[in-house]
Amino acid sequence: MIKTIFAFLIFVVLAGQLVCYATDGNTLLESCTAAIQKMDGKNNVSGVRVGYCYGYVQGLIDLNTLHKGSGMSSLFCLPQTISNGEGARIIFNYLKSHPERLDEYAGVLAVDAYIEAFPCNDLKLSLR
Numbered sequence: 001m002i003k004t005i006f007a008f009l010i011f012v013v014l015a016g017q018l019v020c021y022a023t024d025g026n027t028l029l030e031s032c033t034a035a036i037q038k039m040d041g042k043n044n045v046s047g048v049r050v051g052y053c054y055g056y057v058q059g060l061i062d063l064n065t066l067h068k069g070s071g072m073s074s075l076f077c078l079p080q081t082i083s084n085g086e087g088a089r090i091i092f093n094y095l096k097s098h099p100e101r102l103d104e105y106a107g108v109l110a111v112d113a114y115i116e117a118f119p120c121n122d123l124k125l126s127l128r
Helices: 002-021 025-039 047-069 084-097 106-117
Strands: none
Touching (some): 025 084, 025 106, 047 106
């Protein structure tokens, strides 16, 4: 019984940290800033933040692939495969260009960054 309670408490603490860590554009901007700093040679950056930004980049590509694979139109149209670094720069540049949106949900902002960077000719979308 004590092991079950202990496991539950650990789960609650960890889940709470994950939920609080990434909710808005400010957090995503901080994370993608760290990723860009790392790519530019700065070594004293948070690996967690870098990984968080790269997770969004890969998640967006996976989301688009699943969306397209389910018979729906692509959310955005990549001309080719892009690296995590290129994706981080796309998100970073979008967030820096739209500071008025930084309080919005990070997932929506990241999708809008890709829609703006890689629009599909036959589709005009925004999650705004």
